[in-house]
Amino acid sequence: MLFDLNPKENVSELFDRKNELEELSGAIERGEKLTVVYGVRRIGKTSLLRSFISEKKSLSIFLDIRQIYYIHKRTIPSEAVYEQILREFTDLMGILGIGAEEQTSVFSAYGENNITNLLSDINKWCSTRKVKFLLVLDEAQYLRHSRKISYDGVIAWSLDNLKSIFFIVSGSEVGVLKEMLDFENTKAPLYGRFRNEILLKKLSxxxxxxxxxxxxxxxxxxxxxxxxxxxxxxxxxxxxxxxxxxxxxxxxxxxxxxxxxxxxxxxxxxxxxEIENLIKKSKKRYLAIMTGIAKGMGSWADIKAYTITKTGKIPDSGLDMLLSSLIKFSIIEKDSSGSYKIVDPILREYLSSPSSKLSHR
Ligand SMILES: Nc1ncnc2c1ncn2[C@@H]1O[C@H](COP(=O)(O)OP(=O)(O)OP(=O)(O)O)[C@@H](O)[C@H]1O
Ligand SMILES: [Mg+2]
Structure with a gap:
């Protein structure tokens, strides 16, 4: 049903997305182990990924990192990630008819809460059976809240060492996800790694x-x-x-x-x-900037002038910082003419309407 409000879970329920589905399957078939799916909120990332894995023959599990983050009071405990991968993988083994005893014997470091060991064991098991294992990390940018583990490092290590494990990571805060994966930074673990990048576009x-x-x-x-x-x-x-x-x-x-x-x-x-938390550190200024953009002020100078009338002086570097973090969180974007726009039409309308009760007024 196209108008079902839940994320779609089957390709048959999906409107279009043929190219993206082909790109995903192509990558897995070619043995390319990292695919990143970018797309702003409500564009259909989760639907695409859930539908994709529902019809793949590979073993796959789907982790909603945003959910882990909220369940655990805005943290990413490594135990929670570990336990979820372990639980879902053993469930998969159960579906394949593998008994509890054999399941336990697969994991050399059962209970040690070590994600790299767990992935190694999964890889070994999958490699002997010649099956691929897909680990889908939805809203992966939340992994940056992990205190103990740097997941870009874990992914890079896995790409180098574990030939049966494939990653699909996705995120709606496009710039934040890019920053976390840090492909362009020579000192970062994923620097220059081969990856497929899929950007979900708005519908025409x-x-x-x-x-x-x-x-x-x-x-x-x-x-x-x-x-x-x-x-x-x-x-x-x-x-x-x-x-x-x-x-x-x-x-x-x-x-x-x-x-x-x-x-x-x-x-x-x-x-x-959804944006409340992202803008809370400088709420008045953020709201003034966003409102200015929503009202049609597209150029840097106009946004600056508008912001000053609402919240007083702001240094150029301060405005730059707030604009770039709004871009990072995919709240605003620059169009082809370099003019700033609010990404979400509903947010745009809300911010520009006189009835919206914004606290900076
Ligand atoms: N290709 C599609 N065909 C039909 N419905 C879709 C499709 N993609 C998304 N939807 C619908 O749009 C809504 C948002 O989809 P979904 O949750 O997959 O997007 P998302 O990008 O993961 O959003 P968020 O960033 O909020 O997690 C859901 O109601 C879903 O059913
Ligand atoms: Mg989603």
Missing amino acids: NEESSEFLLRGFKEQSHKISDVEINQVNGKIGGLIGWLTYYGHYRTANNMAHNDALNKVFSEGSKIAMS
């Missing part, structure tokens, strides 16, 4: 329209061209918001305007709560 207008038409047809509901154009103009491109709209219209039987308004009212709450 035609694709957004087709997604809506298909979803409505699936639910035997109707949508007019005028409605499609309005939806595209306001929230087109981000498949996650289109899914919300379609869900409200078809599952909740809401009228077009009501559904669109609800996407905005619910969506802006969700989007604001």
Whole structure:
């Protein structure tokens, strides 16, 4: 069902993404052991990855690192990562009919909570059976909150030593994930490593329209061209918001305007709560900058002028720092003409609307 709000779990439920699925399978078939999937929030990373592994013959496990981070009070305990890999891998062995005793014997360092040993054991087991093991790390940028382990080092070590283990890492804070993997830094463990990089793009207008038409047809509901154009103009491109709209219209039987308004009212709450933590260190300035951009101030000088009127003087270096961290977290982007834009149309509309109660006002 296209308008199901949960991440999709099967290729048959997935709208498009054929190229990305092919790129993923191609990489694994060619023996390329690291693939990175970048994409802003609600663009469909989790759906792509879950659907991909659901139909692969390779053994695979899916770790939601953001979930581990929140469950463990904003930390990444190495025990939690270790235990989840171990638990999911032994579950897989169970599915393959391997009994508990043999399962235990595979792990030389059972209970030692050593991730590299665990990966070595998994690799040995997979290599003797000539199967590939896919470790999917969704929202992998949260691994940087680990105090004990530097996961870029673990991945680099695995790429060098473990021939049956494949990594797919993804993240919605694109710049943060890039910074964590640090491919360009000569001193970093993953420097210059071969990797496949897949950047999930927003849907084009035609694709957004087709997604809506298909979803409505699936639910035997109707949508007019005028409605499609309005939806595209306001929230087109981000498949996650289109899914919300379609869900409200078809599952909740809401009228077009009501559904669109609800996407905005619910969506802006969700989007604001997601960035709350990222901007809290300099909240007034961040909000002033974002509001300026949302209101159409695209150039550095205009953003600076707007920010000064809202929060007082700001040094150039301070503004640069805040802008680059907004880019890193994929909250803003620079378009082809070098002008700053808010990535999420709902956030853009919320920040630019006079009714949004922003604390810097
Ligand atoms: N290719 C697709 N076909 C149909 N629905 C999709 C597709 N991709 C995403 N969706 C829908 O869009 C919403 C967001 O998808 P998903 O959670 O996969 O995105 P994400 O990029 O992982 O988001 P986040 O960054 O918030 O984790 C979900 O409701 C999902 O069902
Ligand atoms: Mg996701």
